[in-house]
Structure formats: C-alpha cells, structure tokens
Amino acid sequence: AFIKLSAGVALTIAATSFRWVNVIWEFDWLSHNSDKWATGYYQYSAWFFPNVLQERELFLYVLASWLFDISILLTIGLSVPAIIYLVNKRDERHETTWRILFAAVITAWFAFFMMAQPSKFIWDSIPFLQKIQFPWRWLSVLSMLSVTAFALAVPKVLSMFRSRERLFAYPALALVVAIILFDITQIIIPSNPIPHAKFSEVEEEIATKPMFEGWWPVWARHDAFTLNSKAYADGRQIEIFNLEQASRVVNVASGTDTDLILPSFYYPHWAATADGQPATVSFNENGVIKIPITGNAVSVRLYFEEPMRNVIAGWISLSVWLGFGFLLLLHYARDFTPWLVRRPSLEQRFDNG
Numbered sequence: 001a002f003i004k005l006s007a008g009v010a011l012t013i014a015a016t017s018f019r020w021v022n023v024i025w026e027f028d029w030l031s032h033n034s035d036k037w038a039t040g041y042y043q044y045s046a047w048f049f050p051n052v053l054q055e056r057e058l059f060l061y062v063l064a065s066w067l068f069d070i071s072i073l074l075t076i077g078l079s080v081p082a083i084i085y086l087v088n089k090r091d092e093r094h095e096t097t098w099r100i101l102f103a104a105v106i107t108a109w110f111a112f113f114m115m116a117q118p119s120k121f122i123w124d125s126i127p128f129l130q131k132i133q134f135p136w137r138w139l140s141v142l143s144m145l146s147v148t149a150f151a152l153a154v155p156k157v158l159s160m161f162r163s164r165e166r167l168f169a170y171p172a173l174a175l176v177v178a179i180i181l182f183d184i185t186q187i188i189i190p191s192n193p194i195p196h197a198k199f200s201e202v203e204e205e206i207a208t209k210p211m212f213e214g215w216w217p218v219w220a221r222h223d224a225f226t227l228n229s230k231a232y233a234d235g236r237q238i239e240i241f242n243l244e245q246a247s248r249v250v251n252v253a254s255g256t257d258t259d260l261i262l263p264s265f266y267y268p269h270w271a272a273t274a275d276g277q278p279a280t281v282s283f284n285e286n287g288v289i290k291i292p293i294t295g296n297a298v299s300v301r302l303y304f305e306e307p308m309r310n311v312i313a314g315w316i317s318l319s320v321w322l323g324f325g326f327l328l329l330l331h332y333a334r335d336f337t338p339w340l341v342r343r344p345s346l347e348q349r350f351d352n353g
Contacts, residue, residue: 011320018317022310029268032214033131045124047134048117067186068136074179075139076112078146079105081172082153088160097156101149108145111138220265220287227286233293234258246304254297262289262302272302 013020027033038044041061046054049072051065082101092098113119115135123129154172158165194202210225231238237253238260252260264270266283272291273279275298284290291300 014316015320015324016317017313018310021313025307025309027128027131029217030214031216031218031220034218037133037214038130042133044130044133044135045120047136048120049112049115049135050117051136068139070182070186072112072115072136072139072142074175074182075143075146076108077175078150079108081157081168082149084168085153085156085160089156097152101152104145104149104152108142108149111141111145114138115142217265217267217287219283221285224263224265224286224288229263231260231262233260248302250300250302252293252298252300255295257295258293259284260291260293260300262291264289266290267304269304269306270302271305272300274298274300 031037040046047068048054049069051068052062054065056062056065082105086098086102086105089095089098093102114122115138119135123135150172154168157168161168231240231250233252234256236255236258239251241249241251248262250260250262261284265287266281266289270281270289271278272281274291274293279291279293279300281302282290289302291302293300
C-alpha cells in the first residue's frame with residue numbers, strides 16, 4: 001500500500017509539474033503576493049464555512065456567503081450514500097469498490113475540512129496556502145469526489161436494501177432535484193445576460209481594459225498607462241515589425257545613446273538582441289521594458305523565452321498524461337481484443353498443469 005501510495009504521489013507531481021514548477025519559481029514576482037491582496041475581501045480568514053457567520057458590509061458579499069454555504073452543504077450531502085455503504089459493508093473493505101469509495105469520501109471530507117473554520121490553524125501556519133486567498137477553492141475538490149462517490153454508491157445502497165429501496169431512492173432523488181433547482185433559480189435565472197448587439201462592445205472593452213492588478217509583476221506601476229503607450233527612444237525614429245504577443249522587432253534610427261522603452265511590463269523571461277548581439281533587458285521606474293542602445297541605427301529583437309525548467313516540466317507532464325491515456329486504452333481494449341487478454345499468472349498455469 002505504501003509503494004502504491006508513493007507511486008501515486010510521484011505520478012501526480014509529475015503530471016502537474018508543468019504548472020507548479022512555474023508557480024513556485026515565480027511566486028515572488030507577482031503583486032498578488034503582496035499584503036494588499038490579503039486584506040478585506042481578499043482575506044482568506046473571512047471566507048471559512050459557515051460563511052454566513054462572518055459580518056459583511058456589502059449585500060453582494062452577504063448573498064455570496066449564503067450561496068457558498070448552500071452549495072457546500074448540498075455538495076457534502078452527495079457523500080451520504082457512500083458513507084452508508086462504507087459503514088454497512090465494512091467487512092468488505094478489501095474489495096475494490098469499497099476502497100475507491102473510502103478514498104473518495106475521506107478526500108472529499110478533507111476538502112470540506114479545509115473550507116471550514118476548524119482548519120484556520122493550518123491556514124494561519126502556512127503562508128503559501130494563504131495566497132490561494134479563498135478556502136472555498138477546495139469546493140472544486142469536494143464537488144468532483146462527492147459526485148463520483150454519489151454515482152458509485154447509490155446503486156450499491158439500493159441493491160443492499162431491496163426491501164426499502166424507496167427509503168433511500170427518494171432522498172437521493174430529492175437531493176439531485178434540489179441541486180438542479182438551486183443552480184437554475186440562484187445562478188442561471190438571476191444572471192444578467194448580455195444582448196447580442198452589445199456583446200461586441202463588452203468584448204472590446206475586456207480586450208482593452210488593463211488586466212487585474214494582482215497579476216502584475218511587483219515592479220509594475222500605474223503611471224505606465226498615463227505616459228507613452230508606444231515605443232520610444234528619446235525622440236529617435238522607430239519602426240516596429242513582426243508585432244506579436246511574445247516577439248517583436250524594433251528598428252531604431254541613429255541618434256544619441258539612450259534607452260529603448262517598449263510598452264510592456266518587464267518580466268525576467270524577456271530577452272533581446274541588438275543587431276544580433278545579446279542586449280540587456282531591464283525595467284524603468286514604472287516597470288516597463290528598457291533596453292540600452294547606442295547612438296548608431298540598430299535593430300532590436302525582443303522575445304519571450306521560457307526557461308529550460310518550464311520546458312522540461314512540460315515534457316514530463318505530457319509524457320505522464322500520454323502514459324495514463326495509453327494504460328486506459330489498454331485496459332478497455334482487453335475487453336474487446338482477445339490477443340490483448342492478460343496471460344495467466346504462474347499460479348494459474350501451475351494449477352492448470
């Protein structure tokens with residue numbers, strides 16, 4: 001069991017390395033890491049279940065508290081059939097179904113614990129966890145495993161209590177109907193649909209509106225939006241070619257030695273060349289990209305280069321996911337392809353003479 005658990009943890013880490021490697025390495029570069037995004041509405045301690053016990057100033061937050069709590073209660077209710085099965089079939093705990101349901105329920109309730117007030121001491125002692133902001137982000141884990149446990153357990157429970165099927169079937173059906181009604185009446189109907197004629201305006205506004213400040217690098221400043229919005233180099237003539245999100249070529253006419261300023265926030269993975277030679281990329285007082293250039297006419301190429309660690313992590317994750325897919329196909333192919341049927345074990349061959 002320990003070997004299988006270790007293998008599962010290792011495969012999970014490898015499969016998700018494309019994400020967590022980037023997050024851990026660049027965590028301190030984001031404004032989201034500052035105290036500004038850990039107070040008030042963004043304070044993690046203000047969103048523990050039950051949320052309704054927290055005093056809110058705005059009605060929108062009060063409504064959100066009720067919606068979160070109802071969602072959490074309905075979701076945790078989906079694990080009840082699995083608990084009934086586990087308790088009544090505890091003598092069969094070595095069976096595959098029992099073990100899968102046990103793992104799902106334990107993990108789901110751990111996610112519920114991480115959303116609730118009793119887990120506050122864990123959040124208080126792990127600063128990195130606090131940057132997740134909201135305990136109810138664990139609701140995604142709770143939802144996935146509770147639904148899985150519900151789907152697996154209900155048929156088992158009904159087969160266990162054939163003489164009292166309605167006693168379990170009706171509450172299970174009522175819970176599903178309650179979830180559907182909650183989604184329709186509290187999420188779908190109250191939503192504010194955008195008319196088709198206005199959608200293009202909203203889309204354009206989103207595309208041109210500055211991104212969420214929490215995702216800015218820590219050296220970025222608001223003044224960057226009030227100054228030059230185009231590339232400039234102390235009055236020297238500039239032409240920009242191959243303008244892309246992660247690459248561009250800037251031709252600068254001759255003049256005095258100066259800095260080429262490009263209207264993009266600096267990030268450590270930006271690299272540049274000047275007439276084919278490596279150039280230094282840094283940032284000015286507003287966090288915008290700055291490249292020193294000489295007085296000669298120069299062609300500067302700016303490009304975003306992912307570090308090798310991210311590339312390696314991406315290939316590792318891709319390989320693991322392809323391996324998962326291959327094993328899954330192989331598992332189901334055995335049911336339909338006779339030549340893929342597993343060879344008998346040594347014990348079976350010995351018993352068969």
